[in-house]
Amino acid sequence: MDTLWSSTSFDKKYKELDKDLDIDILIIGGGITGLNIAYNLLNEREKIVLVEANRVGSGVTSRMTGKISYLQGCYYDIYKKYGRTITKKYFLSQLEAIEIIKRIIADNKIKCNFEKTISYLYTDNYKYLNRLKQEENILRDIGCILEKGTKKDFLYSIKVFDTYTFHPLKYLYSLKKIISKKIPIYENTRVLGIEKYNEYYLVKTDKGIIKTKRVVLANFYPNFIKPFFMPLKVTLQKSYIGVSSSEMHNYTTLSVDNKQSSMRFYKDKNINYKIYSYGNVNISNENNMSKRFLKLKRDNYNYLWSNMDIMTGDFMPFIGRLDKNLYIATGYNTWGITNSILSGKIIGDLIRGDSNKYEGLFNPKRKIYKNTFLAVTSSFKAYLKELIYHNKSWYHGRITFQDNKAILSDGVDKHVVLSKCPHMGCNLVYNEVEKTWDCPCHGSRFSALGNVICGPSNKNIKVENDKKN
Numbered sequence: 001m002d003t004l005w006s007s008t009s010f011d012k013k014y015k016e017l018d019k020d021l022d023i024d025i026l027i028i029g030g031g032i033t034g035l036n037i038a039y040n041l042l043n044e045r046e047k048i049v050l051v052e053a054n055r056v057g058s059g060v061t062s063r064m065t066g067k068i069s070y071l072q073g074c075y076y077d078i079y080k081k082y083g084r085t086i087t088k089k090y091f092l093s094q095l096e097a098i099e100i101i102k103r104i105i106a107d108n109k110i111k112c113n114f115e116k117t118i119s120y121l122y123t124d125n126y127k128y129l130n131r132l133k134q135e136e137n138i139l140r141d142i143g144c145i146l147e148k149g150t151k152k153d154f155l156y157s158i159k160v161f162d163t164y165t166f167h168p169l170k171y172l173y174s175l176k177k178i179i180s181k182k183i184p185i186y187e188n189t190r191v192l193g194i195e196k197y198n199e200y201y202l203v204k205t206d207k208g209i210i211k212t213k214r215v216v217l218a219n220f221y222p223n224f225i226k227p228f229f230m231p232l233k234v235t236l237q238k239s240y241i242g243v244s245s246s247e248m249h250n251y252t253t254l255s256v257d258n259k260q261s262s263m264r265f266y267k268d269k270n271i272n273y274k275i276y277s278y279g280n281v282n283i284s285n286e287n288n289m290s291k292r293f294l295k296l297k298r299d300n301y302n303y304l305w306s307n308m309d310i311m312t313g314d315f316m317p318f319i320g321r322l323d324k325n326l327y328i329a330t331g332y333n334t335w336g337i338t339n340s341i342l343s344g345k346i347i348g349d350l351i352r353g354d355s356n357k358y359e360g361l362f363n364p365k366r367k368i369y370k371n372t373f374l375a376v377t378s379s380f381k382a383y384l385k386e387l388i389y390h391n392k393s394w395y396h397g398r399i400t401f402q403d404n405k406a407i408l409s410d411g412v413d414k415h416v417v418l419s420k421c422p423h424m425g426c427n428l429v430y431n432e433v434e435k436t437w438d439c440p441c442h443g444s445r446f447s448a449l450g451n452v453i454c455g456p457s458n459k460n461i462k463v464e465n466d467k468k469n
C-alpha cells in the first residue's frame with residue numbers, strides 16, 4: 001500500500017520487544033497520536049515505553065492528506081449541538097494546536113515540507129449554499145478572521161490565510177528519532193490484551209509481557225477497554241485519495257457537501273503533485289470499493305489509496321482519562337494533526353497531575369447517544385449486508401490468488417483466504433486497488449494474503465494452501 005508519503009520518505013526499522021518489562025507508562029500505538037503524546041512526556045523521570053504493532057507511521061497517519069487547518073467545516077454542527085461557548089472553545093483549541101506544532105517543528109528544526117497556505121471552504125452545489133453561509137456566520141461570530149473567496153471555480157467560498165500543510169511521515173520519523181533518545185520505541189510489537197489489577201496493568205504483547213502503572217491508548221480504534229463501551233460511541237468513515245502531477249499552487253480546498261472533497265498540492269524534488277480526496281462514507285456502505293476508485297483511476301493518478309477515520313458524532317475528539325491510570329486519544333473526525341497535538345498536551349498534563357482547560361471539552365466518557373445508535377446500526381447493517389452478498393460477487397467469500405491477483409477459488413489456485421474478520425466474524429470485502437481485505441463493520445484491514453495491517457483485529461486471517469496443487 002504505497003502512498004505518496006511512504007514513497008518520498010525513509011525511516012529506520014527499530015527493534016521489537018525482546019523481554020518482559022516493568023515500567024511506569026506504556027503508550028500503545030506509534031501513529032501521530034502516540035508520538036505527540038510521547039513527545040510531551042520527554043522530560044518526565046518515569047520509565048516510559050512506546051509499542052507499535054507494525055512500524056511507526058504505518059497506520060492511518062501514513063494515509064492522510066497532511067493539512068493542518070482549523071477551517072474544518074464542522075462549526076455549524078458543533079454550534080447546533082452545544083451552542084456558542086463550546087464552539088468557540090473548540091475553535092480556539094485548534095488555533096492553539098497549530099501554534100504548538102509550529103513550535104515543535106521550529107524548535108527541533110524538523111524538515112517536513114511545512115508550508116503556510118491559504119485554505120478555502122467551498123460549495124459547488126446550491127443544496128449546500130445555505131449550510132456554508134451558516135458556517136461562515138458562526139466562524140465570524142466566534143472571532144475567526146476570514147474573507148469571502150474570489151475564486152471563480154466555486155459557487156461560493158470562504159478563505160483563511162494562516163493554515164499549513166506538511167509531509168506527515170517526515171514529521172513523524174523526525175519525532176521518532178527525537179523521542180527514542182529518551183523513550184524506547186519497540187516496533188513490530190502488538191498488544192494482544194490488557195488486564196487491570198489494583199495498582200497496575202498487565203499488558204500482553206506478542207513479544208512479551210509489560211507490567212505498567214499507566215496505559216495510554218493511542219492505537220486508533222478504541223478496543224481493549226470493554227467496560228467503557230467506546231466502540232459504541234464511534235463510527236468509521238472512509239475516503240479515497242488520488243495523487244496526480246499538477247501545477248503547484250499555494251492553497252488547499254475543502255467542500256462542505258456530503259462527499260467532502262478535499263485537495264492540496266505538494267512539491268517533491270521538482271515534481272508537483274495534486275492530492276485529491278473524496279468519499280467520507282460510512283464503512284458499512286463500502287462493499288464495492290473498486291467502483292469508487294474507478295472514478296479516480298480514469299484520471300491517471302500516480303498514487304491511489306483509501307483511508308478511514310473515527311467519527312464521534314459531535315465532531316469533537318475523545319481525549320483524556322477513562323479510568324484512574326488509563327488514558328485514550330482517538331475520534332479525530334478527520335482532523336488528526338491538530339487533535340493529536342492536543343492529545344499530547346492534555347494527556348501529558350493529566351499524567352503530570354496538572355489541570356488542562358480542554359479536559360472537560362474532550363472528555364472520552366461524555367455521552368453521545370446519536371452516535372451509539374449509528375455505531376450499532378451501521379456495524380449491524382454491514383454484517384447483514386455482507387451475509388447476504390457473501391459469495392455473490394467475485395471478490396467475496398473464499399477466494400484464491402495467483403501472482404498476488406485475486407481469482408476465484410475454482411481457478412488456478414495458490415492460496416485460499418477465508419475472508420472472515422477474526423475480530424467479530426464479519427465478512428471481509430476485497431479492496432482490489434490496494435490489494436487488501438477490509439472489514440466493513442469495524443475497519444480492520446488485512447493484506448491480500450491475510451496479514452493484519454490495522455486493527456481492531458489482532459489476528460491474521462486464515463490462509464490455507466490449496467490441496468489441488
Ligand SMILES: Cc1cc2nc3c(=O)[nH]c(=O)nc-3n(C[C@H](O)[C@H](O)[C@H](O)COP(=O)(O)OP(=O)(O)OC[C@H]3O[C@@H](n4cnc5c(N)ncnc54)[C@H](O)[C@@H]3O)c2cc1C
Nearest residue numbers: 029031032033053059060061064065066067191219336337
Ligand atoms: C482521507 C483522510 C484524510 C485525512 N487527512 C487529514 C489531514 O489532512 N489533516 C489532519 O489533521 N487529519 C487528517 N486525517 C485524519 C488523520 O489521518 C487521523 O485522525 C490520524 O492519522 C489518526 O492518528 P492515530 O495516531 O490516532 O492513528 P494511527 O496513525 O492509525 O496510529 C495508531 C497506531 O497504533 C498501532 N496499533 C494498533 N493496534 C495496536 C496494538 N494492538 N498494539 C500495538 N500497536 C497498535 C497501529 O499500527 C498504528 O500505527 C485524514 C483522515 C482521512 C480518512
